[in-house]
Amino acid sequence: MKKTKWILGIGLLAVAGFFLVAADHIDAPAVQGGSSDITDFYAFQGENTNNIVFAANVMGLLSPTATADAMFDESVLIEFNIDNTGDNVEDLVIQAIPRDGKMYFFGPASPGTTGLSSTILTNNMLGSVDISAYGSAAMTNSYNGAMMFAGPRDDPFFMDFAQYSEIIAGNASGFNDPGSDTFAGTNVLSVVVEVPKSSVGGSGTINTWVETKRKQ
Amino acid sequence: MKRITYITLAVLLAAFTFNCSNDDDNMMGDMDNTNQPSEPDFSGTYMQEDQVARPAVNTVFTSPSSKDMFNMTIPSEQGAAFQSMFQTNLEGLSPAYANPGDMNALGLDSATFTGLLATDVLNVSLDGTTTFYDGTNVLTGRALADDVITVELLLIFGGEDFTENPTLSNDHVDANDKPFLTSFPYLASPW
Structure with missing residues (x-):
């Protein structure tokens, strides 16, 4: 029993080391808290089940008072990557980049070239949408079945991170039931794009991820 | 074992998926620039700074000194570069994984589970339900309402049948603080 507790203690210390902040919020030194710091990535079937939705959030943990002034960075490209041949190399990308109050989308x-370096696919513009203002209704745009949104949203991520901290500090032996959502009341900047499934592979399974890339 | 078969099948399905993209169907020339005298400047080269697929992977499984490197490693090379580190860190978090034959509820042992995680891509089905895990479907996407942290805690701490370490394997925050929208853009309005 004593040994079990000891091992559990080591495990919790390890948790302290790894669970800095949940999801991908502030995940790594080079990006943490900056305009290229992705918090979460979602990919799911649309309300129209012929469509697939990609959503990426950046700049997490915005308080309501900080949200109105939060802006997408015009030097940061948000790129959704789609592998539909099973080799984990992107066959298609959907790019999003802000210019003068609008978010421009390119692709799929x-x-x-694949990999760490990108150029914007100006010959494949999907469309653009006005970046929604804090406190105003969501602005959306659609072109030939694709839909686009960019702007502040409630952070959809939820977790009792505070209780994690208590466990880590040795003040608690586990989670509370019910727990308390540490991300409640905080916002992110979101980019959401919905496209026909036929434009990204049609059927089967795709492998996806999202990247931020900064203009050199 | 059944789950491994399922995942193998998913990989094979992915491998056999044809690229059905037809750019002509989706690329519109009619950009929304009716009031703009000229197109904005989109020139230049953009270099990677961050990447994310499955939730919390870099945060949980990458050692602190390697987190930037993980963000700069393309997914097809992540497995070779990070599986071993992930396995060490998983067994640090949840020591039972170091026991021979120990598995999680997906039937994956330490090496197999971390092999899956280290190639950080989000598998997404184009054929139906998209969820991280809903009790039936596994890794077919990530929906906004998916309780991904509890799923990951269960897979890390919950053992073969989700019953081990119950105080660590569920944070008991099961839903977002605002309801999601049924229609585009789906995410809730900001606070």
């Missing part, structure tokens, strides 16, 4: 289209 084959990237010029």
Whole structure:
């Protein structure tokens, strides 16, 4: 029993080391808290089940008072990657980049080159949408079945991170029931794009991820 | 074992998925620039800074000094670069995984589970339900309402049948603080 507790203690210390902040909020030194710091990535079937939705959030943990002034960075490209051949290399990308109050979308289209470096696929513009203002209704745009949104939203991520901290500090032996959502009341900047499934592979399973890339 | 078969099947399905993209169907020339005299400047080269697929993978499984490197490693090379580190860290978090034959509820042992996680891509089905895990479907996407942290805690701490370490394997925050929308853009309005 004593040994079990000891091992559990080591495990909790390890948790302290790894669970800095949940999901991908502030995940790594080079990006933490900056305009390229992705908090979460979602991919799910749309209300129209012929469509697939990609959503990425950046700049997590915005308080309501900080949200009105939070802006997408015009030097940061948000790129959704889609592998539909099973090799974990992107065959298609959907790009989103802000310019003067609008978010411009490109793709889904084959990237010029795969990997860590990108150029914007200006020959494959999907469309653009006004970036929604804090306190105003969501602005959306649609073109030929694709839909686009960019702007502040409630952070959809939820977790009792505070209780984690208590466990880590040795003040608690486990979670509370019910727990308390540490991310309640905080906002993120979101980019949401919905496209026909036929434009990303049609059927089967795709492998997806999202990247932020900064203009050099 | 059944689950491994399922995942193998999913990988094979992915491998056999044809690229049915037809750019002509989706690429519109009619950009929304009727009031703009000229197109904005989209020139230049953009270099990677962050990447995310499955939730919390870099946060949980990558050692602190390697987190930036993980964000700069393309997914097809992540498995070779990080599986071993992930296995060490998983067994640090949840020591039972170090026991021979120990598995999680997906039937994955330490090496197999971390092999799956280290290639950080989100598998997404184009054929129906999209969820991280809903009790039936496994890794077919990530919906907004998915309780991904409890799923990951269960897979890390919950053992073969989700009953081990009950105080660590569920944070008991099961839903968002605002309801999601049924229609685009789906995410709730900001606070």
